[in-house]
Amino acid sequence: MSEEIVLSIFRGDAAGGQEVEYRVPLTPGMVVLDAVHQVQAHQAQDLAVRWNCKAAHCGSCGAEINGHPKLLCKTRLDDYVGETVHIRPMQTFPIIKDLVADVSWNFEVAKKVPAFQPSVPVPFKMQQFDVDRIQEFHHCIECFLCQDVCHVLRDHNAKDQYFGPRFMVKMAEFEMHPRDGGDRVPMLAHEAGLNMCNVTKCCTEVCPQHIRITDNAIIPLKERVADQYWDPLRALFRKKKAPAATGQSVQG
Amino acid sequence: MASEQVATLESHQYDVLVIGSGGAGLRAAVQAAVPGVKVGIIGKSLLGKAHTVMAEGGVAASLGNLDPWDGWETHFYDTMRSGHFINNYRIVELFAKEAAQRVLELEEWGAVFDRTPEGKIMQRPFGAHTFRRLAHIGDRTGMELLRTLQYKAISQDITVHQEVTITKLLLDSDGRIAGALAYYRSTGKFVLFRAKAIVLATGGWGKIYKVTSNSWESTGDGASLAFRAGAELMDMEMVQFHPTGMVWPPGVRGLLVTEGVRGEGGLLYNSEGERFMLKYDPERKELSSRDVVARSIFKEVQAGRGTPHGGAWLDITHKGPEFIKRKLPGMYEQYLTLADVDITKEKFEVAPTCHYTMGGVRVEAESCATNIPGLFAAGEVACGLHGANRLGGNSLADLLVFGRRAGDGALAYVQEHGSLPQVSESEVEQEMDRVLSPFSVTDGENPYLLHEQLQEIMSGHAGIVRDGPMLEEGLAKLMDLKVRAQNMGVTGSRVYNPGWHAVFEVQSMLTLAELIIRGALARKESRGAHWRTDYPDELPEVGQWNYVQDLDGDAVRIREVAVPVMPPELSQLFDRGVAPGVYASQQQAKEK
Numbered sequence: 002m003s004e005e006i007v008l009s010i011f012r013g014d015a016a017g018g019q020e021v022e023y024r025v026p027l028t029p030g031m032v033v034l035d036a037v038h039q040v041q042a043h044q045a046q047d048l049a050v051r052w053n054c055k056a057a058h059c060g061s062c063g064a065e066i067n068g069h070p071k072l073l074c075k076t077r078l079d080d081y082v083g084e085t086v087h088i089r090p091m092q093t094f095p096i097i098k099d100l101v102a103d104v105s106w107n108f109e110v111a112k113k114v115p116a117f118q119p120s121v122p123v124p125f126k127m128q129q130f131d132v133d134r135i136q137e138f139h140h141c142i143e144c145f146l147c148q149d150v151c152h153v154l155r156d157h158n159a160k161d162q163y164f165g166p167r168f169m170v171k172m173a174e175f176e177m178h179p180r181d182g183g184d185r186v187p188m189l190a191h192e193a194g195l196n197m198c199n200v201t202k203c204c205t206e207v208c209p210q211h212i213r214i215t216d217n218a219i220i221p222l223k224e225r226v227a228d229q230y231w232d233p234l235r236a237l238f239r240k241k242k243a244p245a246a247t248g249q250s251v252q253g
Numbered sequence: 254m255a256s257e258q259v260a261t262l263e264s265h266q267y268d269v270l271v272i273g274s275g276g277a278g279l280r281a282a283v284q285a286a287v288p289g290v291k292v293g294i295i296g297k298s299l300l301g302k303a304h305t306v307m308a309e310g311g312v313a314a315s316l317g318n319l320d321p322w323d324g325w326e327t328h329f330y331d332t333m334r335s336g337h338f339i340n341n342y343r344i345v346e347l348f349a350k351e352a353a354q355r356v357l358e359l360e361e362w363g364a365v366f367d368r369t370p371e372g373k374i375m376q377r378p379f380g381a382h383t384f385r386r387l388a389h390i391g392d393r394t395g396m397e398l399l400r401t402l403q404y405k406a407i408s409q410d411i412t413v414h415q416e417v418t419i420t421k422l423l424l425d426s427d428g429r430i431a432g433a434l435a436y437y438r439s440t441g442k443f444v445l446f447r448a449k450a451i452v453l454a455t456g457g458w459g460k461i462y463k464v465t466s467n468s469w470e471s472t473g474d475g476a477s478l479a480f481r482a483g484a485e486l487m488d489m490e491m492v493q494f495h496p497t498g499m500v501w502p503p504g505v506r507g508l509l510v511t512e513g514v515r516g517e518g519g520l521l522y523n524s525e526g527e528r529f530m531l532k533y534d535p536e537r538k539e540l541s542s543r544d545v546v547a548r549s550i551f552k553e554v555q556a557g558r559g560t561p562h563g564g565a566w567l568d569i570t571h572k573g574p575e576f577i578k579r580k581l582p583g584m585y586e587q588y589l590t591l592a593d594v595d596i597t598k599e600k601f602e603v604a605p606t607c608h609y610t611m612g613g614v615r616v617e618a619e620s621c622a623t624n625i626p627g628l629f630a631a632g633e634v635a636c637g638l639h640g641a642n643r644l645g646g647n648s649l650a651d652l653l654v655f656g657r658r659a660g661d662g663a664l665a666y667v668q669e670h671g672s673l674p675q676v677s678e679s680e681v682e683q684e685m686d687r688v689l690s691p692f693s694v695t696d697g698e699n700p701y702l703l704h705e706q707l708q709e710i711m712s713g714h715a716g717i718v719r720d721g722p723m724l725e726e727g728l729a730k731l732m733d734l735k736v737r738a739q740n741m742g743v744t745g746s747r748v749y750n751p752g753w754h755a756v757f758e759v760q761s762m763l764t765l766a767e768l769i770i771r772g773a774l775a776r777k778e779s780r781g782a783h784w785r786t787d788y789p790d791e792l793p794e795v796g797q798w799n800y801v802q803d804l805d806g807d808a809v810r811i812r813e814v815a816v817p818v819m820p821p822e823l824s825q826l827f828d829r830g831v832a833p834g835v836y837a838s839q840q841q842a843k844e845k
C-alpha cells in the first residue's frame with residue numbers, strides 16, 4: 002500500500018500566493034483532511050486549515066476541491082486516485098491564509114435574523130409531522146458552502162443585497178415553526194433580498210447535509226412574500242399567526 | 254526586554270468574561286447578559302463549531318413524557334449510582350431537579366426536539382438510565398443545543414470573540430481574578446481581556462489519548478490554565494472510554510458511534526457470534542453503564558474474540574432501514590460515506606474510544622465558584638457531577654444547568670465586588686515572551702509529533718486498563734517528554750499558524766496528563782472508569798475520598814478530600830434497592 006496521492010494546496014494570503022505540491026501516502030478510507038494533516042505534521046507545520054470534528058458535524062472545513070465546494074473531512078481520496086487533488090479556500094470570501102477564508106460576513110448577517118418568538122408558552126404540543134418540515138433546516142452545519150457557490154454572492158458580490166441561501170434556510174426554520182409568532186416576511190422582501198435569488202439551485206447541489214434549500218426553504222418563502230405583498234387575504238388564512246404587518250403596503 | 258508592550262496592546266474590559274463558546278459557555282453568557290452588565294465570550298473556533306456540536310444521542314432530563322414514573326429522584330439515583338458515589342451529591346441534586354426546566358427553555362428558544370405521539374418531547378432510553386429520558390433530535394442533539402444557544406446569544410447584547418486562544422489567567426495582587434491574555438489565531442496578535450469575573454467553560458481533554466472521539470479543541474487548556482493559576486483539580490484519574498467508537502478505516506478510528514444505536518435496539522456480538530453482554534451484565538445488557546460495556550469489549554478482544562480490526566460487532570439491522578434512517582440518520586451517513594458500510598444491511602465494528610473527562614476544576618455546587626475568587630467553572634472542565642463514570646446525556650444537561658448557574662454566580666460576584674481589578678504589566682509581558690519563544694527555537698521539537706508521543710504514552714499507560722508499574726513507567730516517560738517539550742520550535746509567521754497553536758495545546762495536555770497519572774496512582778482501587786488490575790475491587794475505604802490536586806510552588810500536591818456525605822433524605826433513596834420511580838410504581842401496583 003505504498004500508493005501516493007498528489008495534493009496541490011493553495012499557500013498564500015491576501016497578498017497572493019500559489020499552489021504547492023505535496024505527496025502523501027494513501028491509506029484506506031483516507032479523506033482529504035487526513036492528507037492535509039499529514040502534510041501539516043511532516044512537511045508544512047504552518048499550513049492553515051480549519052476543522053473541528055472530522056465527522057461532517059461542525060461545518061468548519063469547507064473548501065474547494067478541484068473547483069467544487071466540499072467538506073475536506075467528508076471527501077474521500079479514493080475518488081481521486083491517479084489525479085492531482087487541487088485544494089483551495091472558498092473563493093467568495095476574503096482569504097486569511099492558505100485554506101482558511103474570512104467568513105465573518107456570515108456572522109454579521111446571522112445577527113440580523115430576528116430570533117424565534119414563541120407564540121404560546123412551553124412545553125409545546127406539536128406532532129412529529131408538524132415539525133418534520135422544519136427539522137430538515139435544523140440539519141444545517143453552517144459550512145457556508147452554499148454561500149460560496151451562490152452566484153449572487155460569488156460572481157456579483159452582492160453581499161449588501163442578499164443574505165444568501167444559508168440564511169434563507171435559517172429564516173425558513175423560524176418562519177415555518179408551528180409555534181413561532183414572529184413575521185420575517187417584510188425583512189425577506191427587503192433587507193434580506195430574497196428576490197435576488199433566481200432559483201438556479203446551485204446551493205442545493207453543494208449542500209453536504211442534503212438540505213433542499215431551494216425547493217423547501219427558498220420557494221416557500223418566496224410564496225409567503227408574494228402572498229403577503231400581493232394577496233393579504235390569502236396570507237391571513239395561510240398563516241394563522243396573523244402577523245401585524247400583513248396589511249402593510251409594498252415599500253420600495 | 255519584552256518584545257511587545259502592554260501599552261500598545263488591544264484590550265477589552267468586561268464585567269463577565271466567558272472563556273469557551275460551547276454549550277456551557279453560551280448558556281452562561283446568555284444568563285449573565287442582563288441590562289447594564291457587559292459580557293464577552295471567547296472560543297478557539299468559530300461560533301457554533303465548538304466540541305458540543307458533535308454530541309449526538311441526547312440530553313437527559315426527567316420530563317417523564319413517556320415514563321410518568323420518572324422524576325428528579327430517579328435521575329439523581331441513576332447518576333449517583335453510575336458515578337459510584339464519589340460525585341458531589343449536592344451538585345447531582347441541583348442537576349436532577351433543574352434539567353427538565355432547562356430543556357424546556359431550549360424549546361422556548363427554538364430547538365425542535367423529536368416528538369411523542371401525544372406531541373410532547375420524545376425521550377429515548379440510554380445506558381443505565383432507569384427510564385426513557387434522553388430528549389433528542391435524531392442523532393444530532395448537540396448541534397441543536399449549540400445552534401439554539403448561539404442564536405439566542407447573538408440576539409442579546411453579548412460580544413463574541415471568535416478564534417481567540419487564552420494562554421494565561423491573570424490575578425491581581427490579592428489573588429482575585431483580573432483578566433486573561435490571549436492571541437487571535439488569525440493574526441497571531443495579542444489581546445488583553447480585563448474582567449471582574451471569569452467563567453471557564455473550556456471543555457475536556459480527550460485529545461490526550463490516541464483513539465478519541467473528541468474534536469481538536471479538547472486539549473484541556475482551561476483546566477490547565479486554572480491549575481497554573483492556583484485552582485484545585487479533582488478526580489483527574491477519571492477518564493471515560495466510550496464503548497463504541499469506529500475502528501476502521503484508520504482515518505476515522507475513534508470517531509463516535511452514538512450510544513443511541515444501542516438505545517434504539519443495537520446488539521453487541523463477539524467474533525464467535527455470542528451476545529457477550531448477557532454474560533457481563535445480564536440485567537442491563539447492551540444498555541449497561543459505559544465503563545462496564547467498554548471493559549466487556551476490551552475483555553472479549555483480549556480473550557481473542559475480537560473482530561478483524563480489534564473490536565466487537567454492533568448490529569441494528571433487525572430494526573429495518575426505514576427506522577434506522579429516521580432515528581440514526583447521522584450514523585447511517587457516517588458509516589456509508591466514511592467506511593463504505595451500510596448499517597441498515599450489515600453489522601459493523603466498534604471499539605472503545607476516549608470520550609469524556611469526568612475530572613476537572615473543583616467547584617462549589619450552587620454558584621460554580623472555584624477556589625480562586627472571581628473564577629467560575631461549568632461544563633466538562635468542571636468536576637463533581639459525574640463521579641467515576643458519566644451517564645450518557647448527562648453532559649448536555651450539565652452544560653445547561655451549570656452554565657446557567659455559573660452565569661448567575663459570576664453576576665452575583667460582580668455585583669458584590671464592583672471594581673475592575675488591576676493586572677500586572679510585567680506578568681503580561683513575560684507571558685507574551687513565553688508564548689512567542691517557540692519562534693526563536695531553531696531545529697526544535699515538532700509539536701505535532703510530541704502530541705502523538707504523548708498520546709502513545711497515555712493510551713499505553715493510563716488508558717482503559719491500568720496497574721501500578723504501568724502507571725509509574727508512564728509517568729517517567731511523560732516527565733522525559735515534558736523536558737523535550739521545553740524545546741518545541743515552530744516555523745512560519747504568526748498569521749494563522751497551526752503549528753504554533755499546537756505548542757500551547759501540547760503544554761496544556763502535558764500538564765493534565767501528569768495529573769491523570771498521579772491521580773490514578775493515588776486511587777488504589779477500581780471504581781467506575783478507573784480500572785486497576787492490581788486493585789481490582791471497589792474499596793469502601795478508598796471510596797470515601799476524592800483526590801484533589803493543586804500546585805504547591807512548582808510541585809504537584811495531591812490530597813485526599815472527603816466525599817460530601819448525603820443527608821438522610823437523599824441517602825434513603827438508595828435503601829430500597831430499586832430506583833425511586835420503580836419503587837413508587839410497585840407500591841401503587843400493590844395498592845390496587
Ligand SMILES: Cc1cc2nc3c(=O)[nH]c(=O)nc-3n(C[C@H](O)[C@H](O)[C@H](O)COP(=O)(O)OP(=O)(O)OC[C@H]3O[C@@H](n4cnc5c(N)ncnc54)[C@H](O)[C@@H]3O)c2cc1C
Pocket residue numbers: 272273274275276277278295296297298303304305306307308309310311312313394395417418419420454455456457466467468470471473474475509608609631632633634645646647648649650652
Ligand atoms: C462525539 C461526541 C458525542 C457526544 N454525545 C453526547 C450526548 O449525546 N449527550 C451528552 O450529554 N453528551 C455528549 N457528549 C459530551 C458532550 O458533548 C461534551 O461533554 C460537552 O459538549 C462539553 O461542552 P462544554 O461546553 O463543556 O465544552 P466544549 O463544547 O468542549 O467547548 C469548549 C469551548 O472552550 C473553548 N476553549 C478551549 N480552550 C480555550 C482557550 N485556551 N482559549 C479560548 N477558548 C478555549 C473552545 O474553543 C470551545 O469553544 C458527546 C461528546 C462527543 C465527543
Ligand code: SF4
Pocket residue numbers: 150151152153165166197198199200201202203204205215219
Ligand atoms: S438557488 Fe438562489 S440561493 Fe441558491 S445558488 Fe441559486 S441564486 Fe443562490
Ligand code: SF4
Pocket residue numbers: 060140141142143144145146147148166167170207208209210211212214
Ligand atoms: S444549508 Fe447546507 S450548504 Fe448551506 S451552510 Fe447549511 S449545511 Fe452548509
Ligand code: FES
Pocket residue numbers: 051052053054055056057058059060061062063072073074075
Ligand atoms: S471538520 Fe467538522 S465538518 Fe469537517
